[in-house]
Amino acid sequence: MKAARFAAFGAPLEVIQVVDEDPGSLAPGEALVEVLATPIHPSDIATIGGLYGVLPKLPAVPGNEGVGRVVKVEGEAAVKPGDTVFLPLGAGTWRTHIKTKAQRLLPVPPGANLHQMAMLSINPPTAELMLREFVKLERGEWLIQNAANSAVGRNLISLAKLEGIKTINVVRRSDVAQELKALGADVVLEDGEDLPKRVREATGGAPLKLAIDAVAGSATLRLGEAVSPGATVVNYGSMSLKAPSLSPAALIFKNVTLRGFWLVHWMNTTPREAQMALMSRMAKLVMDGTLSVPVDATFPLENIHEALARAISGGRQGKVLLTPVKA
Secondary structure, three states: OEEEEEOOOOOHHHHEEEEEOOOOOOOOOEEEEEEEEEEOOHHHHHHHOOOOOOOOOOOEOOOOOOEEEEEEEOOOOOOOOOOEEEOOOOOOOOEOEEEEEHHHOEEOOOOOOHHHHOOOOOHHHHHHHHHHHOOOOOOOOEEEEOOOOOHHHHHHHHHHHHOOOEEEEEEOOHHHHHHHHHHOOOEEEEOOOOHHHHHHHHHOOOOEEEEEEOOOOHHHHHHHHHOOOOOEEEEOOOOOOOOOOOOHHHHHHOOOEEEEOOHHHHHHHOOHHHHHHHHHHHHHHHHOOOOOOOEEEEEOHHHHHHHHHHHHOOOOOOEEEEOOOOO
């Protein structure tokens, strides 16, 4: 059994090493699960680099979601050997096997695409909750988001379209515009200093009450200038490695609110029944094709450095997944 582990924060290609690992014997109520697929997220890269908001005790194994197959269960449990399950959120999934409490394992729907299911636990719920929890948008109203070509961004486009909500999608590369429009994006704009002006032109000056921000820094400032008075800007990431900020004009004179969202906090404060209902809804949307994120490449765990290099590189056409154990 092996794991991709880092003992110091730093450049991922320098600090990550594949090591042998013994998960130990199972206690009553525990299960041993082999990892079938797990994605590499920007938050994983930031964590390895010591740049994420919450950092693990070292040494640590990255990876926050995925799917696996139950190998063994100790005592009575709702799962049995052979079951395909969602891995627990934040379990350190870049390894061949995980030992966990069996009660934390939720079943993967039969016949589901395992690569899509491996990306279900974080990005689709994040998009869904940011769409619904902060501002009540009606059919025909607009929202704006940056990092629109990300997995969260793509999910948000699809979920908003389902509700009849129009989206302005800010990107860094114009070559992704047609692909996003095929998903249902109404407007796709390249980021830039004159973004607020181009947003007003694209919408005809329609009210814009919600902005979703994954970039932070000056990108947040531009969203604050683009939205309507009284709007809410929700920040869930910092791809720029800078703090999100609003101008005094937006903050004081337009009364724009800046909020933060972290899925882990929502999970920790929400009853399990509500969590399961959300996951069930997201799984159904993946199963019927409403939600789908392209996979750029898959790599076995022993090729972790190649996988990280691909995940960090620009111009990818989707997510990079690790497949530690063959399905």
